[in-house]
Amino acid sequence: MIEDHVSIRQRMLGTALARLRDEAGLTTRVAAVKLGTSSATVNRSENGRRPVSRSEVGAAMAVYQPNDDDRSCVLGMLDDQVGNGWWAPVRADRTHRMAVALLEHRSRAVEFAPTVLPALLRIPPYTRALYRHPAEDAAKELAGVSARQRGTSHLGRPLYTAILDEAVLRRPVGGPAVMAMQLRWLLSLLKDRRVVIHVVPFRRGAYRPTGAFTLYMPTTARPVVHTHTHFTSGFLDDQAALDAFESAVSELIGLACDPHESADLITRAANAHERL
Numbered sequence: 001m002i003e004d005h006v007s008i009r010q011r012m013l014g015t016a017l018a019r020l021r022d023e024a025g026l027t028t029r030v031a032a033v034k035l036g037t038s039s040a041t042v043n044r045s046e047n048g049r050r051p052v053s054r055s056e057v058g059a060a061m062a063v064y065q066p067n068d069d070d071r072s073c074v075l076g077m078l079d080d081q082v083g084n085g086w087w088a089p090v091r092a093d094r095t096h097r098m099a100v101a102l103l104e105h106r107s108r109a110v111e112f113a114p115t116v117l118p119a120l121l122r123i124p125p126y127t128r129a130l131y132r133h134p135a136e137d138a139a140k141e142l143a144g145v146s147a148r149q150r151g152t153s154h155l156g157r158p159l160y161t162a163i164l165d166e167a168v169l170r171r172p173v174g175g176p177a178v179m180a181m182q183l184r185w186l187l188s189l190l191k192d193r194r195v196v197i198h199v200v201p202f203r204r205g206a207y208r209p210t211g212a213f214t215l216y217m218p219t220t221a222r223p224v225v226h227t228h229t230h231f232t233s234g235f236l237d238d239q240a241a242l243d244a245f246e247s248a249v250s251e252l253i254g255l256a257c258d259p260h261e262s263a264d265l266i267t268r269a270a271n272a273h274e275r276l
Contacts, residue, residue: 008224008235009086011048012099013077017060018046020074024064034063048221054078087234099235103224107216110249112163114212116173117182121162121195126182129174161196163252164262169199169269176276183270190263198256199265207255210248 021031021042028046032039036059044050057078061071077099086099103109111118116130172179189195200207214226225236225245236242257265 007086008099008237009077010051011221012103013052013057013074014046014048016070016074016077017052017057017064020060020064020066020070021046023066026064031060031063035059052078085234085236085238087232089232100226100233103216103218103226107218107224108159109214109216110161110163111214112210112212112249112252113168114165114209115167116171117164117168118162118212118214120160121186121189123182123185125174125178129178160194161198163198163200163249163256165200166202166265166269169266170272172273172276176273180270180273183266183273186266187263187270190259190266196259197262197266198253198259199262200252200256201265204255208248208251210245213245213248215245215249 021028024031026034028042029039032042035042035056037056041050045052045056057074061074066074111120117126119127122130169183173182186197190197212228214228216224216226218224222237223242223246225241227234227236236245256262
């Protein structure tokens with residue numbers, strides 16, 4: 001069980017080291033021998049039960065031999081391992097992208113999107129339309145989204161719930177043809193039961209503005225809230241923040257349509273885009 005005082009960055013660092021060890025084909029026992037430590041210490045480090053020193057991370061990098069991107073991201077997690085919260089500018093911090101991927105891999109998640117579709121639900125033309133300028137931003141974002149979708153495509157039951165404002169369905173990102181294609185793809189996901197979608201319809205009126213966020217619920221750790229905009233990304237795991245966002249999820253689902261009615265709203269929005 002993860003202890004309450006362990007910071008989110010420390011937890012992500014341990015999870016990242018576990019992933020790199022696994023990709024290197026090493027058990028914790030074999031890794032411990034190569035690192036000159038005990039398997040219990042390796043396990044506690046990977047589970048976020050103890051802080052990991054810079055020298056220990058350096059030794060792990062030498063043994064696991066990760067690629068340059070993964071090495072850079074892991075080293076970026078070394079700073080500020082204590083304290084609540086973790087904020088970074090989205091476009092400048094690959095470490096946050098790795099943290100999101102790690103959370104998605106091990107968690108149930110509820111994501112609220114008030115303006116545009118969440119990354120895990122986007123098709124490539126939709127993503128490209130969001131990042132038209134400059135072109136390299138679109139390419140990077142598309143690669144990141146594709147990797148995250150591949151990382152969660154193996155899930156056999158709905159571990160991901162999206163709460164969408166109806167504006168997300170009506171806004172013609174990329175034009176009517178792209179939007180219709182995007183919404184049809186959403187409907188195919190619902191048929192496969194890979195995701196659950198709730199839509200908050202316009203008729204519900206105003207509600208508490210929270211901005212976009214994702215509540216991750218890992219199987220072996222306390223929940224984490226990821227708040228995200230186009231410019232900044234932050235993780236929160238203190239109890240007051242968790243209580244506030246769990247309350248927001250309950251409120252939004254209470255306002256939203258059930259999955260069946262939400263699918264009907266998506267179908268009607270797709271038909272409307274196709275008529276334009």
